[in-house]
Every structure is written in C-alpha cells, then in structure tokens.
Amino acid sequence: MRLPFQSRDTRYKRPFGAVATGQTVEIDFPVPASLGADHVNLVVRGDFSLTVVLAYTRTDGDFAVFSGAFSLPKSGVYFYRFEIVMPDGIMHFVGKDEQGKAISGDWLPEWQLSVYDADYRTPDAFKGGVIYHVFVDRFHRIPDGRTPRFGYLKQWNEDVTIADADGIYRANDFFGGNLQGIRAKLDYFLSLGVTALYLSPVFEAASNHRYDTADYTRIDPLLGTDEDFRALTEEAKAKGISVILDGVFNHTGADSIYFNKFGHYPSLGAYQSVDSPYYNWYSFSHFPDRYACWWGVTVVPSIRRDALSFQDMIAGEDGVIDRWCRLGAAGWRLDVVDELSMPFVKRLRLAAKRNDALLIGEVWEDASTKYSYGERREYFYGKELDGVMNYPFRTAILHYVLEGDARMFADEIMTIVENYPKPALDCSMTLIGTHDTVRILNRLAPIETPATKWERLHYRMPEDAYLESVERVKLAATLQFVLPGIPTIYYGDECGMEGFEDPINRRPYYVGSESLLAYYRRLGALRRQYRDDFCADTEVYADAGVAIIRRGKLTAFVNAGKSDYELDAPMRDLLGGKTVSVVEKGKAVLIRSGEER
Structure with a gap:
C-alpha cells in the first residue's frame, strides 16, 4: 500500500x-x-x-x-x-x-x-560567498631568492615530479609559490567574486604539500614570514576577503621538532628518546622504528587521540589556533576530522569561537550520519563544526552532468539538504574539485584515462575533447554556484587546468581556457549581486531531464539531458544576458523573479 x-x-x-x-x-x-x-x-x-x-x-x-x-x-x-x-x-x-x-x-x-542544539550558530559573514582553494606552492610566485631546505626548486613551466629516480614519490619538487604571490593576486580573486581564501597548509614542513607539519608556530620559510602572512590577511580583509587555514592536527611530520626522526631539529623528538616531551603524543609498537602513522605513510606519524598536551598546544589559551587568528586567520579547515576525537573537535570549536572563526571539517560522506571509531560523529549537533567539505554534492553533480539523470540528482541533493541543519549547510564547501581529486576538466572529459601514471602525467587532451569538457565544466560550475553552501573553486579549475590524480592535479597555475574563466567570473558576479538569494532556502526537482533549482527569487534550469527544454515563456537569462525561450541541451539558464524580461 x-x-x-x-x-x-x-x-x-x-x-x-x-x-x-x-x-x-x-x-x-x-x-x-x-x-x-x-x-x-x-x-x-x-x-x-x-x-x-x-x-x-x-x-x-x-x-x-x-x-x-x-x-x-x-x-x-x-x-x-x-x-x-x-x-x-x-x-x-x-x-x-x-x-x-x-x-x-x-x-x-x-x-x-x-x-x-537550539543555540547552534554559524558565521553569517561566510554565507552566500565564494571560497578559492589555493594550493600555495603552485599558485603564484614572487621571486625572493628563497630555496627549499630539501628537494629542489623547479621552473614554473616545468611539470610536476611523480617519482624520484628510485621510483619513490617524496613530494620534494617545489615551484616556489608564496604568500607574496597570493597577495599580488587579490584583485584576481575579486574578479571571481571570491570572499574567502582557503590556503593549503602554510606551516613549516618538509614536503611541497605541507601536510607533514614540522612546526605549527612558524610559516614555512619558502612561503614567507609571519609578517608576510599578516600583510596578506590585512590587505585581503580590506578587500572583503577572509583567509582560512588548513589545520592538520591528526598527524605531524616525521621530520619535525616533535618527532625529529632525522635529527634536523635541535629538539629532543619522540623518535629519539622515550624521555622526549613529545613521546606520549605518538604510539610505538616497537620503539623507535615501528609507530602508528596515517594510512601507513611513515613520514606522517599519527597523534594519539588522547594526547591532551598536544590538544592543549593546539586549542588551549594562547595555543596554535589563537596565535594564527591573532595574525589574521578567519577560519580553519580540519584535515581528516573523522580521525580526531570528539572531545578534541569540541575544544577546537571553542578555540575557533573565541576568535570568531569559521570551523570546517574534511568529511567525504553524509556528515550527519558519519560513523568513525565506533561512534556516530556529532559534527552538526551544535558543539563541533560549522560546516564540512560537501563531497556528496560533488558526486551528485558529476553523475548528473555525465549521465543526465535529473531525478537522481534532485534526490541526492535534497537528501543532504534535508539531513543537514541549514546553519551547517550554508557554511559547507560546495565543491567539484580539490587537491585530492582528479581535475574536474579531466573527470568530465570524453576520454579514456591512460593506464599508467607516467602516461597520465604526459597526457594532454585533443582539442575537441578539451572544448567539450569545458562546456561540461560550465554546467557543473553552474550547479556548484547555485546549490546551497559556499562554492569552493580549486585553483585553476576556473581556467581549464588539466590533471589526473595527485600530484598531477597540482601543477603550477596556468590559464587553459579564457572562455571558462569568463564564465566563472560571471557566476561570481551573480553570486555577489544576489547574495541574499543564495542564502535562501533550496528546492531542487527534475522535469524532462532538466535539473531545476530554486533559491530565493532565482531559478536555475540546468540541462544535462538528451534534448532541449522549452520554458513556459521567454525569459531573460542572467548568465548569458539574453532573452531565451529554450534551455539548450548541455546549457544552463538562470532567471530571477521580477527580472524575466
């Protein structure tokens, strides 16, 4: 029945x-x-x-x-x-x-x-905005004569290294992107409607990605200084742009003042002695060579979930969170947050909130029902996160653009909209690409993925496939910008950068498609112009293969279906600036109530 x-x-x-x-x-x-x-x-x-x-x-x-x-x-x-x-x-x-x-x-x-919780509040300042995800080493370099401590510095037009001569990937090829380079591009971010920058880790580390923290209290010297960071945050704030830092608190680097496996630091590291003040941060099964590490990667030893002195250093009064917020950080993205204990995440929220900062977590699944370490996570109950990286939206967007099943898309999106508290959904990152995923241009391209990593490194799309994928990315980006949450652009996606899995998706920034860049700029301008609409409630449904999304007075018609879609009457398309009566296959139209003509 x-x-x-x-x-x-x-x-x-x-x-x-x-x-x-x-x-x-x-x-x-x-x-x-x-x-x-x-x-x-x-x-x-x-x-x-x-x-x-x-x-x-x-x-x-x-x-x-x-x-x-x-x-x-x-x-x-x-x-x-x-x-x-x-x-x-x-x-x-x-x-x-x-x-x-x-x-x-x-x-x-x-x-x-x-x-x-009835008193759950999330920062209004970020809602309706646009985030730009900067992979710092690869975005923009202002030459300053600095060189990496280890590894080697490449020219900007060289390709990334996928392995050293011995076949091991060490993430030790640097291109010298730095904080001054980001600061020099603030007007570029404004042209995209960006209201916040999310920076990949900036603290001292041995690798180019810097997820192997060596010192939480120091900017990596290759990136700049504390004053460079302060100058960036102050100038960005003056232009209406906040800065979000990447908090990597599940593990440190083996090459760090805390573990000091290679003796590069004057401190007594946990690897060196059981008398180290950091020894109890880590779990050794056989001291010193066998220890717990993230996913078995020995260069990133894991922090014990009950290491209270580590948590004090990060989230305590005058700790790491306080230090960088005083220097201008307005938010934090927590790397692998499901690996952190719930009491620690609650402490991180308290630290963020005494600085009026945003707190976002890396979660790949429906965060409202996430289980890890045998317990249901409490991300959205009111005492942990403001939002998450919304990977389920990415999954739905990619599937719809490639397969054209609008009903499935609507159901997948509305499931998350229904499950997430609106305060959390409004502060979550709506993304289609990150440093952990294949570039969106490659993911949507009508191509066969090359079999080997070496082939994938050297692969470049044929022009016809590239142009077709650019049009698909425009559809995906339209969905990204009109759905709830904060659209988060992974550097270079807005201008057609190619790349498969990491590190091939982390090439130095270049412009591949001016057409795509112009489209993103239009999306950003509309996002800024109609910010209140993009903070409103969301309704998503399907009609004849077309995904229809209502936000406030705005309605988007995104057609990844198999045929053109006729509108009820001619309407003015805010994306193209023309009056249209049909949403062509593979295109999108955005209209606003009261501005139909």
Missing part, C-alpha cells in the same frame, strides 16, 4: 528538514479513508525515543488525515516510522521506499530527522 506522505513536502511535515531542540514538528499523515484506521502511531527512535499518537483531524478527498506534533529535547540523529492502527489492534507498518515515499510493509527504511 502506497501512501501520500513525503517528508520533504510541508503539507505533511513542518518544518522542512532538520530542526532545533525544542522546536515543534507537525505531522499530517493521510491514510485511505476506506481502510477505516483508528489512529496512527509515529515512532521516533534515537538517543531520546518516543511514540506520538496521531489522531484523526479531517478528511481530504479519499484520505483520512491523522495529525499530531512533537519536539525533541536532545540533539542527535533520529529515525521515525509510522504504524497505522486498526480498531482491532492490527497494525500496518509504514516506512519509505527508494524515492523516500511512504509504503506499508515490514523492515522498511525509516525517515531521518536531524536535531541540533
């Missing part, structure tokens, strides 16, 4: 999506009147469980409507189902089908209800 109830339809559940603790949830549950039901039980289970009796309130056509309301006093992730109770006590159990619609049967999936 199929039933009308749909959790995303406010005729049946109000309000839409996640709710705050103590907030009233109203349910109207239609049942065929011919069934003769006595009442309906709403069964809610989670950290706090209850059964709500829905009583008959009215008849609506062929349906008897049973209604009730409830609230939940404790934050968490809850699940609910219905029981249609007959006069003789027989029950019909109701769950949801694959489309989220109500159906009777046994052992069916339940609906999710996310509940967050």
